[in-house]
Structure formats: structure tokens, C-alpha cells
Amino acid sequence: MQDTLTWKLDWGIAIRYAVMVAIPLLGMAVTVHVGKDLIAPPVLEGRWTIEREPGRPPSVCEEQLAWLESGAFVLTQQGQFLTAVPEGRPDLALKGKVTGSELRFSSPLPSSGLSIRGSLSEIDGVARLDAKIEHAGEASCTELSFRARHNPDLEGSDRRGSS
Amino acid sequence: MPDLQLLLIQVAFIVIVTKTAGLLVRAIGQPPVVGELTAGILLGPSVFGTLAPQLSSTLFPPDSLAFLQTLSQVGLLLFMFMVGLEFQPRRIRRYGHVLFLASHFSLALVFFLCSAVSLFLYPKLSDNRVTYVEFSLFLGVALGVSAFPVLARIVRERGLGKSELGALSIGCAAVDDVSAWFLLASILSLVRSMHSSVPIWWTLAGLALFVIVVLLIIRPLLAFILTEKRWKGTYSELFISLVFVLLLCCAGITEWLGIHLVFGAFLFGVAVPRKHGISEDLEAKLRPVTEVLLLPILYAVIGLRTSFGLLQSSEMWLHCALLFAVAVVGKTAGVTIAARLSGVPWRESAGFGILMNTRGLMELVIAKIGLDLGIINAAVFSMLVLVALVTTGLASPLLMLVYPRRQLADEAAEEREQVSTIAANV
Numbered sequence: 001m002q003d004t005l006t007w008k009l010d011w012g013i014a015i016r017y018a019v020m021v022a023i024p025l026l027g028m029a030v031t032v033h034v035g036k037d038l039i040a041p042p043v044l045e046g047r048w049t050i051e052r053e054p055g056r057p058p059s060v061c062e063e064q065l066a067w068l069e070s071g072a073f074v075l076t077q078q079g080q081f082l083t084a085v086p087e088g089r090p091d092l093a094l095k096g097k098v099t100g101s102e103l104r105f106s107s108p109l110p111s112s113g114l115s116i117r118g119s120l121s122e123i124d125g126v127a128r129l130d131a132k133i134e135h136a137g138e139a140s141c142t143e144l145s146f147r148a149r150h151n152p153d154l155e156g157s158d159r160r161g162s163s
Numbered sequence: 164m165p166d167l168q169l170l171l172i173q174v175a176f177i178v179i180v181t182k183t184a185g186l187l188v189r190a191i192g193q194p195p196v197v198g199e200l201t202a203g204i205l206l207g208p209s210v211f212g213t214l215a216p217q218l219s220s221t222l223f224p225p226d227s228l229a230f231l232q233t234l235s236q237v238g239l240l241l242f243m244f245m246v247g248l249e250f251q252p253r254r255i256r257r258y259g260h261v262l263f264l265a266s267h268f269s270l271a272l273v274f275f276l277c278s279a280v281s282l283f284l285y286p287k288l289s290d291n292r293v294t295y296v297e298f299s300l301f302l303g304v305a306l307g308v309s310a311f312p313v314l315a316r317i318v319r320e321r322g323l324g325k326s327e328l329g330a331l332s333i334g335c336a337a338v339d340d341v342s343a344w345f346l347l348a349s350i351l352s353l354v355r356s357m358h359s360s361v362p363i364w365w366t367l368a369g370l371a372l373f374v375i376v377v378l379l380i381i382r383p384l385l386a387f388i389l390t391e392k393r394w395k396g397t398y399s400e401l402f403i404s405l406v407f408v409l410l411l412c413c414a415g416i417t418e419w420l421g422i423h424l425v426f427g428a429f430l431f432g433v434a435v436p437r438k439h440g441i442s443e444d445l446e447a448k449l450r451p452v453t454e455v456l457l458l459p460i461l462y463a464v465i466g467l468r469t470s471f472g473l474l475q476s477s478e479m480w481l482h483c484a485l486l487f488a489v490a491v492v493g494k495t496a497g498v499t500i501a502a503r504l505s506g507v508p509w510r511e512s513a514g515f516g517i518l519m520n521t522r523g524l525m526e527l528v529i530a531k532i533g534l535d536l537g538i539i540n541a542a543v544f545s546m547l548v549l550v551a552l553v554t555t556g557l558a559s560p561l562l563m564l565v566y567p568r569r570q571l572a573d574e575a576a577e578e579r580e581q582v583s584t585i586a587a588n589v
Contacts, residue, residue: 013260013264016264016504016505017260017263017264017267020264020268020271020501020504021264021267021268021271023271024268024271024272024274024275025271025274025275027275027278027279028271028274028275028278028303031275031278031279031282031299032278032295032296032299034282035278035281035282035285035295035296035299036294036295036296037295038282038285038286038295039286039291040285040286040289040290040291040293040295040298041286041289041290041291042290042291043290043291043292077290077540078288078473078479078540078541078542078543079286079287079288079289079290079540079542079543080286080287080288081287081475081476081479081542083475095475095476108475
């Protein structure tokens, strides 16, 4: 083993080094080329103000109403994974995911059937959410529609500049 | 103004908890860094914040964390300087071709695997502030690095210091270190150029100029000063002051260039001449303060920003497992294959691969830079912390499997026999 390990710059070693390092790097270059146009979810984290649709009759469902009457919710984001917490009601936090422009949330508590599904759009550079909140566990609870507007000023600080 | 009393209590609490954990894991044959880092995580929201939220928020109120963060940056600067000081070019001379091949092949393999899994992970774990290229390159450098200081400690504690396996691992980790920090500097230049008006060539030119000045001007200058015999005694204080001023300047310049202060500190550590035991002297002066006082603060800061609660679903844990698999396969298999193809026997090659899979604090330093710069989010950061912790913890037991103590004893006996035969012949 000693002989084979002695430092000796010869063509065999140089070629082996070049080939072995080049193959994965070439693979990486191809993969990067394939993936360079991949799109990650939009930035949704921050405060969202809720705009209830006018003329809606009040629901008898306490959790749905509490969510809408909170007036705003705070979204935290880890990639496509989201957590929405209505202001003042952390007990009603919902976990969800964004897929394309579709958002889906559900309660992490098995006892609660609260869920939200909605779609994202952008008006004048501001993200908007058209959503429906429902309570699967209560047959008498109707689906309620609401809109929410992303407040860019209160969006999570630009992470890139925070170092 | 910081609440000085609170800061003192925080630091004392952190040092007690991390050092106790370090001692405990040492008793079960693990490197202390595993315990210290685990203690840092225990202090964070995942454990302490969940079990005693009131006490946690009293001891670590959010507005006090900025001071701990600043102290941890000082610790990081000194730690990276010491890592640079430990770099010994003579370590890589003997097995040069094996070391460069093993280090660079495994790094390239990790980068390839990271770019492949990022095709799947990027749309799930990132957002549109970061591009796919930034995300995958960053994961590559974070998972490709090996922890030189931890590895050196494992090699020493397992009695491998004089073995070929020990020499290979320490040499390869040194090559890995230099390669990884240069790669990180280049990737940070790329990231910075993508999001600012400063073009990448400007940052890279600045980086090249900085490296040239440090290695071709500052290093010979320090060596020249050291030829003066009078540097010992009164002059040693002056010399050490000069070294510290230069260290701060180098870290400041790389921070200004947008490459991060760790690179400047590391490179300056490499540039300090190895004459008259000056590097050992500096290390001896810095080690107690850095390792006992400042690094535990860094572990705590990392722990306070690590939240396993963010890995909220089985899907997230699967992503974490995928990153772990990439890290282990890329590094262990990469190093083992490269070493075997260079003529190293299977057992040593496997041991070499296992040791190089130790990431320790190095991965955490890189992950923290990524989190600070917004290249990764808190969930990916927590995953990387977990990968660093588990790969570091696995090194000793896995090494024991492929390289049991009996094997070491046999090799030592064989060596003694050879020496006595040579002595008898002489």
C-alpha cells in the first residue's frame, strides 16, 4: 500500500482525477440546466387582512366566525408549507400548503373540522386570496367565502438583507 | 443598550448546560461537540421553549438575542481563524493524489446529488426569492463539507493519529476545508450578484485580489517580522496585537465583499507563518476563550433558531431523510470509492469514508450563513442541523464497526514488529 500511496504526479493519476471529478460535475451541469427554470412558491408570509363579503348572514358556527371576525391572519411559510394564525386566536391555527396558485389549510387538531381552500391572484402587485372557510364537523355550518389581501409592508423582512 | 445582567446570566447558563452535555456524551464515546450542539438545541424552542415557555421567554427574550448573536459572530470569527491555523500543508504532501481525488470527487458527487434532489425539493422547501441554482449549490456546499476540528479529535481519541487512516482523514479534511470555503465564497458571490447591482466579476476580482494580498504580501511580511529574534518576550504581545488587527481587517474586507467574514478569518489563519511555534501560541491563547465561552454561545444561537416543530408533517421528515441520504451517500461513498481506486485497501477506504462524513460545526456555520442571507428558510436550516448532528454522532460507532479496536491493536503490533526487525538488522 505504501508504494501506491506515495505522491507521484503521473498521467494516470491526472486522468483518473479529471475523469472522476468531471463526471459528477457534468451530471450537475445537466441537472442545473434542466432545473434552472423551476419555480418555487410565491412569498406569502406576513399579515393578511380579511375582507368579508358584504351581505353574508352570520353563521352559527363559532370557529368560522372567530376566524373571519379576527380581521386578519398571519401566515408563516416554509417553502410550500404554511401556517395561518388568526390574530388573537392562536388556538385556531391552521396548517396548509400552497400548490401553484391553490391554497389549502386544515386544522392540525383532530377534533376540529375547520378548513380553508382558496386561490391566489395578484392585483396591482398585491397578492389576494379568494377563499372559502368551512367546518366539516358541523352539518349546519355553511361554507363562507372571504377575501384576504396581503399587506406587503408587513411581509417577513427581506431575508437576503438581514445578515 | 444590552441588559448586561441578563446577558451575563444567559452566557453563564449556556456555558453550564453545553459543557455539561459535552462531558456527558464524551462518557459514551461521542465527540463533545455532539453534546454541546444537542444542548444548544435543547435550549431552543424545540425543547426548552416547549417544556418551560415562561422561563424560556424570561431567560431568552427575543430582543436580547441580538447581543448573543453578536457574541456568537465573534466566536465564529475566532473559531474559523483557529481552523485556518490548524491547516498544515505538510499533511497533504504524502498522500496528495488520494486526498485531492477523495475530497474533490466526494464534493462533486454531493453537488451532483444535491442538484438532483433539489429538482424535487426546491419547489417544496424554498420560495421565489431564491433561485433553483442558488438553492442547489448552497445545499451542495453545506452537505459537502467535513468538520476538520471534530475529525481531528475523533482520530486522536481513537488512537488513529499515527495510522494511515488518521493521516488520510486529517489531510483530506484539510483539503476539503480549503475547497469548501473557496466554493462557499464563490457561491455567495454568485448569490450577491443575482440580487444586487454589483456584478459577479467585481466580487470575484475582489476575492482574487484579497487572496493574493493575504498570501503573497501579508504572509511574507509576517514571516519577515518573525525572523527578528526579538519577537519573543515584549515583542510577542505587539506581534499578537498585529495578528489580531490583521484578522479583524481580513474578516471585515470579506464581509464588505459580500463573501462573509468566516472566509477572511479562515484564510488569514492559513496565512499565519508556522514559525517559532507562533500558530501554536496563538491557538493556546485563543482556544480556552473560544471553546469554553464563545462557541457555546454559537451553539445556543443555532439552537434558538432551530425548531423541529417546523418539520410539521411526515412529508417534511421525508425531505429531511432525503437530505441525510444525499449527505451520507455523497460523502461516504464518494470518499470510499475514490480511496479504493487510488489503491487504499477496502477497510481503510471505508473507515476514511465514514470519518469524512463528520460534519460537525462546519455544516452549521454554512447553514447559519445561508439562513442569515435568506438562501434557506428555518425549516431547511433545522434539517441541516439535524443532518450535522446525526452524521457527527454516527462517525464513532460506524468507525468502530469497520475499524474495531482489535484491528488497531493488530496494526500497532505489526508496526512494532517491523520496527524491531529493522532495529535488529541495523
